[in-house]
Amino acid sequence: MHQLTYADIKAATDRVSGRIRPVVLARADPGAHPDPDDPAAGDREVWLAMEFMQHTGSFKARGAQNFIQAHREAGALPDAGVTIASGGNAGLACAWAAQQQGVRATVFLPETAPAVKVAKLRGYDAEVRLVGAQYAEALAACEEFAAATGALASHAYDHPLIAAGAGTLLEEIHQRIPGLDAVVVAVGGGGLFAGVATAARHHGIRTVAVEPENSRALNAAIEAGRPVDVTVDSIAADSLGARRASAMALHAAQQDGVHSVLVTDDEIARARQALWDHRKVAVEHGAATALAALTATGRPVAGSGEKVCVVLCGANTDPSDLVPRPTGGHNRSAT
Structure with missing residues (x-):
């Protein structure tokens, strides 16, 4: 670790x-x-x-910007874009940073996520997928998506760049x-x-x-x-x-x-x-x-x-x- x-x-x-x-x-x-x-x-x-x-x-915009920038500098942004599971704010930040860089973003949220956050996500051109009642379920779906598509998996909090x-x-x-x-x-x-x-x-x-x-x-x-x-x-x-x-x-x-x-x-x-x-x-x-x-x-x-x-x-x-x-x-x- x-x-x-x-x-x-x-x-x-x-x-x-x-x-x-x-x-x-x-x-x-x-x-x-x-x-x-x-x-x-x-x-x-x-x-x-x-x-x-x-x-x-x-504050999540800080981590998302650092994550996207670091991977861009390393030439490690895949064609499938980035994906994240988030209760809302981290997904918003990831979608915002990805949009700034012209990168696709797919965001997984619990079905309990506030409607205001879902609407904002879509405003950043992110693909939004609502899965399960808790964060852990959305995270599992996000991990499956990343494995299947090759998308770069970000995280709401558990990543050193974030x-x-x-x-x-x-x-x-x-x-x-x-x-x-x-x-x-x-x-x-x-x-x-x-x-x-x-x-x-x-x-x-x-x-x-x-x-x-x-x-x-x-x-x-x-x-x-x-x-x-x-x-x-x-x-x-x-x-x-x-x-x-x-x-x-x-x-x-x-x-x-x-x-x-x-x-x-x-x-x-x-x-x-x-x-x-x-x-x-x-x-x-x-x-x-x-x-x-x-x-x-x-x-x-x-x-x-x-x-x-x-x-x-x-x-x-x-x-x-x-x-x-x-x-x-x-x-x-x-x-």
Whole structure:
């Protein structure tokens, strides 16, 4: 197995330079909102990495661009194009990068994938195939397709080029927020986490890996000492629904400076609603999962006076369930 290194992150940074959007960073205004659901309610210096503004609406564009570019440089792009199994965001990113390079893309998704993601995929000229109820079933169909056609198989998270591309996000954050103490990321299969944690460790920055308590592939792998299958049952499952974390992610999690945190679906929903209430930002439940580690009570994420950056990783979502907060009170319900 390839163990991700900082050299991989640096190579990816050079490869995707000028081909992706630089991350937008926004500081959470200290004291502006006394609501405990607001990440700036304490005395930490909190930054929000608005990576949902990236091409295709998520950080996945970084890994996909790195994957396509690396294979093009190596002369390894087949006539059958690329194929991927994805809960949505990785498929969007793969289709986008392939379209930019004039390469065919065939994307396999679970039948439960949100309609907004399916429609966007087709907008990138990808062939979309819906298979099964969970990611693992779509992945099996994708592998069969690649074997039969010779298409280049990408992966939603478990590939060193994909993870290294995701890690370029931390490189940008580190350059623009001096003295950062910790970065907080949501974890599904672990591509974003592995890349970010590898780069963060090089710079002496802690990484907080956040998962829904009922979709905890990385947390379970840490406990078991090896990747294991978990049951997936969370409102964030459309983007954080991997049944098993990658070995790369587990290796990154076993290094110094990494902390695993679990949050409830109610905490995720409240964090997502709070982003809308305070900043009029609509993100996926998966992106709100990272924020929930700060806004939920009793989470050892950042100490007093520390500087922390929360990655808001995607916004391919239906915002119709975000409701205005009633005047004169706080809406604490999990909307």
